Amino acid sequence: MPKLTLRLHKLLIAASLIVPAGLFSAAALHNRAETLREGQGAIIRTTAVMDEHAQKVFETGELVLGRLDDRIHHLSWDEISAPETSAFLAQLKAPLEQVVSIWVADAQGVVRAGSQNWDPRVTIEGRDFFQAQRERDAGTYISAPFRGKATQIASFAVSRRRSTPDGHFDGIIHIALSPDYFTQYYATTILDPRQIATLLRADGVVIARTSPHDINVPLPTKDRFKRRIEQAPQGGFFVNDAGEGGEERAYAYRAVGTHPLYVVFSADMAALLNRWYANLISFGAVAGVASLMLLLMSWMALRGVKSTAMAMTRLTATMNELQRETAQREAAEQRVRQAQKMEAVGQLTGGIAHDFNNLLTVILASLSLLRKRIPAGDERALRLVDNAVQGAERGASLTQRLLAFSRGQALKPGVVDIPELVRGMADLLRSSSGPVVQVETRFPLALAPAYVDANQLELALLNLVVNARDAMSEGGQLTISGREEQVGVRQVSDLPPGDYVVLSVIDNGEGMDEATLARCLDPFFTTKGVGKGTGLGLSMVYGLAAQTGGRLVLHSRKAEGTTAELWLPRAEARPAIVLQPDGGPSEARAAPLTLCAVLLVDDDPLVLASTATMLEDLGHTVVAAASGRQALDILGAGASVDLVVTDQAMPGMTGLQLASQLQQSHPKMPVMLITGYADRDELATAAMPVLYKPFSQNALKAAIQSCVSELQGAAEEV
Incomplete structure (x- = not known):
């Protein structure tokens, strides 16, 4: 027996060294792989940001070229050479920091108009972008970097060909973009000097680069990166063990829209693994401490079976307590991570919705103007434009649902009698649930009212009922009920203390497993088939509850059904507010159009250009900022302006802040806000008209006319 005990403890001593070493090795390998995955994800995300920025810059360039082409399309060269054209080009360039200059040159390469002064004796006939357009219609051509003859600034050109009615070459129009603009932008995204960001053409010509290498040296023909582009032209990720300086580097690249351009971002693999090296120290310390503790316990165990048994009893108790505390801590951390995830996803979706509203504004504006220019009788073209408009409007509907999840929708909360609301939509709920589902309502006789947006609550309830119906394809019982709850000061809850009204939707359908329940609130997550759901229903309900000051609670188990509880703040018992439809500025009373001078303010060049085009098409005079x-600064310089139309969400100074300053410097100047994201606290108190993105030309026309009419009415009263 003693020999057996001795042998057992010798094995325990060996295990105290081998097991921690094995665990340390396994944890180190796993952490290395995880660190590399995170580094790859960061590189790919940075490349996506660079791609999005480049696409926006070149889309803006296309729009500028389009506006210039529209302006001079029917002009003779004498008319183009007039000072008014160059003044127009200077005004067009002014708000665009990425643009160095804008030019119009004839078939001999002589510059006829430009955004700044030039030597008329100097021609651009030798430039590659001029020669390429002279040989053939090269479309939108992007040149290699060069130093401008007039500006003496490093530039690269984006050009278009001008042709005579019979198709002969008649010069070019082009804008010169700044490579330094891209380099400075990329520098803001780089946190490590060993990271390199590059913008280059598909043929290897480098446009902009953050490293000190000469950008005039193209990539060699046999470069591994160029072979990668040939294999995967849209984008990809790879690791090159023969990078600059011989070090191993990770690369991610993406094609810039339909242009023959690529954005490339690379990082040193050794830099990616720095965090792993630091983790090795922590893992080694933990493994060493664990090994030391096991050795100490084994040595004590050798002193006797009784001492060993007592030590093992104490160790077991300690481990159980540690596991219990660990489980509690992990549960708390999981709740915090879930809350942080939903908050982060909400901010992301709100930002995406805001950017999409800007893009949809540009698209709808362009389609509206294009529709006016379609010749009469071209029904096919009209149908195509109308289809595009319907698609853009569906995109606008999608952004509204994203804003609902991110708590960015504009709400009109009021006192709502929930039983009365459910009775009012009983027929809709029964038709939505289908003939095989039995709907039952259970409400107490004196249920307190809730403080919520009635229209949004109806939509949320309809979404919950439809989800319950889909979970009971073979039929079942659907119960809609309500109750009152109170959250105490000392009660552990995600909700602030107070009184709440709980609206419950209970089904006995197929239910959800733990994995599905953990993800069901994520935007676009759905278990339904393709075309049967967007995955935004529960996300919208979640957003409404959170924005109202409540929460959405889901209880579900596989094959046992689901209970969805919508916790809403309780309201004081007073007559419910009946919400009237708000048509907005687009439904303003028709009135004769009054032309005026509009100061248009927007930090997005695409939105600024498209909105200015719509206003000019209506006959208004536009000054852009x-x-x-x-x-x-424009108003301070004495510009004659009748109305200021400004975007709300702008860096440096928001639209409301601009309006506040104008009240001091120009107290009689009317101001109208344009926004794609409902800033609830600020806009709710703003006593000025608001036009929500995306908007049509008719909505813009009505909003402008409404502002001008109010101004004229106020003047007549005075």
Whole structure:
């Protein structure tokens, strides 16, 4: 027996060294792989940001070229050479910091109009972008970097060909973009000097680069990166063990829209593994401490079976307590991570919805103007444009649902009698649930009212009922009920203390497993087939509850059904507010169009250009500004303006802040806000008209006319 005990403890001593070493090795390998995955994800995300920025810059360039082409399309060269054309080009360039200059040259390469002064004796006939367009219609051609003859600034050109009615070459129009603009932007995304960001053409010509290498040296023909582009032209990720300086580097690249351009981001693999090296120290310390503790316990165990048994008893108790505390801590951390995830996803979706509203504004504006220019009788073209408009409007509907999840929708909360609301939509709920589902309502006789947006609550309830119906394809029981709850001061809850009204939707359908329940609130997550759901229903309900000051609670088990509880703040018992439809500025009373001078302010060049085009198409005079500060400078310089139309969400100075300053400097100047994201606290108190993105030309026309009519009415009263 003693020999057996001795042998057992010798094995325990060996295990105290081998097991921690094995665990340390396994944890180190796993952490290395995880660190590399996170580094790859960061590189790919950075490349996506670079791609999005480049696409926006070149889309803006296309729009500028389009506006210039529209302006001079029917002009003779004498008319183009007039000072008014160059003044127009200077005004067009002013708000665009990425643009160095804008030019119009004839078939001999002589510059006829430009955004700044030039030597008329100098031609651009030798430039590659001029020769390429002279040989053939090269479409939108992007040149290699060069130093401008007039500006003496490093530039690269984006050009288009001008042709005579019979198809002969008649010169070019082009804008010169700044490579330094891209380099400076990329520098803001790079946190490590060993990271390199590059913008280059598909043929290997480098446009902009953050490393000190000469950008005039193209990539060699046999470069591994160029072979990767040939294999995967849209984008990809790879690791090159023969990078600059011989070090191993990770690369991610993406094609810039339909242009023959690529954005490339690379990082040193050794830099990616720095965090792993630091983790090795922590893992080694933990393994060493664990090994030391096991050795100490084994040595004590050798002193006797009784001492060993007592030590093992104490160790077991300690481990159980540690496991219990660990489980409690992990549960708490999981709740915090879930809350942080939903908050982060909400901010992301709200930002995406805001950007999409800007894009949809540009798309709808362009389609509206294009529809006016379609010749009469071209029904096919009209149908195509109308289809595009319907698609853009569906995109606008999608952004509204994203804003609902991110708590960015504009709500009109009021006192709502929930039983009365459910009775009012009983027929809709029964038709939505289908003939095989039995719907039952259970409400107490005196249920307190809730403080919520009635229209949004109806939509949320309809979404919950439809989800319950889909979970009971073979039929079942659907119960809609309500109750009152109270959250105490000392009660552990995600809700602030107070009184709440709980609206419950209970089904006995197929239910959800733990994995599905953990993800069901994520936007676009759905278990339904393709075309049967967007995955935004529960996300919208979640957003409404959170924005109202409540929460959505889901209880579900596989094959046992689901209970969805919508916790809403309780309201004081007073007559419910009946919400009237708000048509917005687009439904303003028709009135004769009054032309005026509009100061248009927007930091997004695409939105600024498209909105200015719509206003000019209506006959208004437009002065454009890319920021609130620039708008104040324009007014301070004595510009004659009748109305200021400004975007709300702008860096440096928001639209409301601009309006506040105008009240001091120009107290009689009317201001209208345009926004794609409902800033609830600020806009709710703003006593000024608001036009929500995306908007049509008719909505813009009505909003402008409404502002001008109110101004004229106020003047007549005075």
